[in-house]
Amino acid sequence: MKQVQLKQYGSPDELKLIETNIPQPKTGEVVIKVEAIGVNYSDTLRRRNQYFQPTPLPYILGSEAVGQIVSVGDVVTEPYGVGTRVLAILPFGGGYSEYVSAIAQYCVPLPPHIDSKTATAIFVQGTTAQLMISQFAKDLKDKTVLINAAAGGVGSLLVQLAKLNGAKVIATSSSDEKLKVAKAHGADETINYSKENWSEKVKSANNGQGVDIAFEMVGGNIYNETVKSLAQGGHLIVYGCASGIQGQVHPEYFVDENISQSGFNLAFYITNKMPLWQEALGTIIELIAQGKLKIETPKTFTLSDVAEAHRQIEARQTTGKVVLTTNH
Known part of the structure; x- marks a missing residue:
């Protein structure tokens, strides 16, 4: 099978397509014939070894994949049978592959009305958006919400979810073209933060x-x-630092303005609060089925074009989700 391997840190050119053996499932695992792989900004950080956790080498990037189960290990039971189409969380990477082994309990069977590319857009980004709202911003009715990077994979979903919950949304992004995307998703006001x-x-x-x-x-x-x-008494929810540059706000400002801040890391919920994560995923899937949540068509690259996918993400040339396909 084909697989993208990172042997040393650096530019997107360090992502090398190699041939390797199809994995065999260990106890509690399934092997998936991959159809689509989600590419996240965190993948580019791992490639440069700038992620908050060190990236071991050699490493296979990819924390989410969609495909069909082709083999199962011992003690794996329904609903994870051969032929089942699933979303797989891959906390240790491995997704940039034509086949991948995954822990069965980290897989979610997919309803037939959600295609593979759309599934990758809701797995990380969708549950991130829903969990941040359900855990930190439950009551949004008549509140005013600011959403940065509002045309991105998470941002575009936050705009829609905030509106569904009754908020006024002010969306920001780095270009006027991206602001048009945010406006199409329901933002009340749009502002270019490059100014x-x-x-x-x-x-x-x-x-x-x-x-x-x-x-x-x-x-x-x-x-x-x-x-x-x-505003005074406002709440800031931080879920990343794409620029890699630390903010410079004196703590006294938070005290003076009675401002609070929460940090969000999806991995915490997947490893420590799986029922909450599953509930968030179920909510997103239901909203899509009801036609209340619009998923922008993901930008798609083949596995062999992974370097270009990384370049475009880092150059902020993408909106919504970026997906790799294996052409199975």
């Missing part, structure tokens, strides 16, 4: 007031301006 002092524009869009809740994953000065965009 100076955009936090003042946020307040202007909200009758001179700061926002109640902000979702942030860019870092650097975007983080700083996001904090300034909050």
Whole structure:
């Protein structure tokens, strides 16, 4: 089978397509014939060894995959039989492959109305968005919410979920083209954060007031301006730092403005609070089935074009989800 291997840290060119053996399932595992693989920004951080956890070498990137089970290990029971189409969480990587072994309890059978590419868009991004709202922003009715990177995989879903929960949404992004995407998903106001002092524009869009809740994953000065965009007593939810640059806000500002901050890491819920994660996934799947949640058509690359996928993600040339396909 074909597999993309990272042998040394560096540019996207370090991602090498190799031939290797199809894995055999161990006890409690299933082997999946992969159809689609989710590519996340965290993959680019791992490739550069800038993820919050060190990346061992050699390493196979890919924390989520969709496909059909082709073999099962000992003690694996229904619903994980051969032929079952599943979403697989891969906490130790391995997804950039034509076949992958996965822990059965980390697999979720897919309903027939959700295709493989769409499934990758809801697995990480969808549950991230839903969990952040259900755990940190339950009551959004009549609240004003700021969503940064609002055209991205998580951001575009946050916009829709916040609107479904009754919030006024102010969406920001790095380009006017991306803001059009956010507007199409229901954002009430859009602001380009590549321009100076955009936090003042946020307040202007909200009758001179700061926002109640902000979702942030860019870092650097975007983080700083996001904090300034909050109203007194506001809540900041941070779920990443795509720029790799640390924000510079003095802790005293949080005290003076009575602002709170929460951090979100999906891996914590998958490893420690699986029932909550499964509930979030079920909610997203139901909203899609009801036609209440729109999933943007993922941008697709073949496994052999993985380097280009990474380049476009790092250059912020993508909106929504990026997916690799194996052409099975």
